[in-house]
Amino acid sequence: MAAVIAENLTITYEGKPAVEGVDFLLEEGETLLLLGPNGAGKTTLLKTIACFHREYSGELRVFDRPPCDARELIGYVPQSSNLNEKVPLTALEVVAMGGIYRRGFAHFKMPREVVEKAAEVLGFVGLSGFESRLFRELSGGQKQRVLLARALISDPKLLLLDEPLSALDPSARVEVANVLERIKGERNITMIITTHDINPLIELGDRVMLLNRRLVAFGRPEEVLRDSIIKSVYGPLARVVPVEGRLFCITGDAHLHEHGGGGL
Template sequence: MKAIVAENLTITYDGKPALEGVSFSLDEGETLLLLGPNGAGKTTLLRTIACFHREYTGRLEVFGREPCDARELIGYVPQSHSLNERVPLTALDVVAMGGLYRRGFVHFRIPREILEKAEEVLGFVGLAHVRDRLFRELSGGQKQRVLLARALMSDPKLLLLDEPLSALDPSARAEVTGVLSKIKRERGITMVITTHDINPLLEIGDRIMLLNRRLIAFGRPEEVLRDSIIKSVYGPLARVIPVGGKLFCITGDVHLPRKGGGGR
């Protein structure tokens, strides 16, 4: 089953194209890394797949349905969460909220079965021990894992993640990457992940898409990660180099791993 099919997809804002003529498909269970400079249309594509933006032409299907008919299959983690951190929500509250919205209304008191599920999902992301801590007091990596847990509450078949690693330090990135890898391995959820820095995510990427207002390249990592392709988007200084048998992309703001250390 195809998780996503796009054919000649053009997405516009007030008639002006942000993304033009994009065609690709993604199989169920695969992880797609979406790469491209600022303004390339990454967020636009994610939001259109999630039915938050509806102005497009061409074909776009999520598990064989139009995006807006597939909403209950989709989990979306936006780049910056809109939680009001002045409200003293605990980690468990935030996760449980993911189960409430799905029912179409907000409860005064959270039903027991939702709290139990929230505890289970918090455990899955390795955060059972912070369930009663305030969300706003968690570390960046912990917050991102809580937000992942919140998105898992609705048992999505497709998880869309907008720059889940941005603004995280290397150790927090490793925490979050670990959870993404576990989601893929243990739950088999199809994922689309936009990222500035592809290197921490290369291990879990089955497909890579390079966007710059149109589709520059799409395919397996070894097909897409070539000097000529990377340079065409990021400029002449960008390149791909093998480090310890793995590919590594230098796109301008990315550094080589330190000796002996992983990450960046």
């Protein structure tokens, strides 16, 4: 079964399109890297798939259901954590919140099975022994791994990650990228990962989408990551460089419309 199908998908905010006329099909179990400059519509597309945003036209199916009927199958890791760090939550409590939320009602005392499951997913992301550490005192990479665990606790079939590496230093990027590889390798989860910098994640991608309000390209990494395609979005200085059999993208920090990529 396809995990996500979009046909002529246009997503609007008060009538103004942020994503326009997009078609793609993502098979179950595949990882999609969603690339595009600032303002390209990456977060908008993720939020619409997750049913956080509902203003769209065209067809969008998640495991053959409308997105809002597939919510229990979806895990979402937002770009910057919306946790209030003034509240001294432990790592385990942050993860368990993902499990409690799924049950649809608030608990003052966490059920034992939620606590056990939270400890298990913390172990999966390499944070056994961190259960009672305060979330706000963890490093950036550790926080991001706790947030991954929070999304994993409900056993999603589709995991949506919005720029999971963007706030991290290079060593923390490797730390989190390794956990994403582990998720891909050991759990049959379909993932959509938006990213500014595709390079640390390139090995993960079964498919790459280049979005610039409209769909610029969608396909296997070697089909999409071509000089001509990257330049059409990121401008003439962008390029794709093969190094020891791997592709590296040099895109700078382009913004939508600077190079006419949005067609406006």
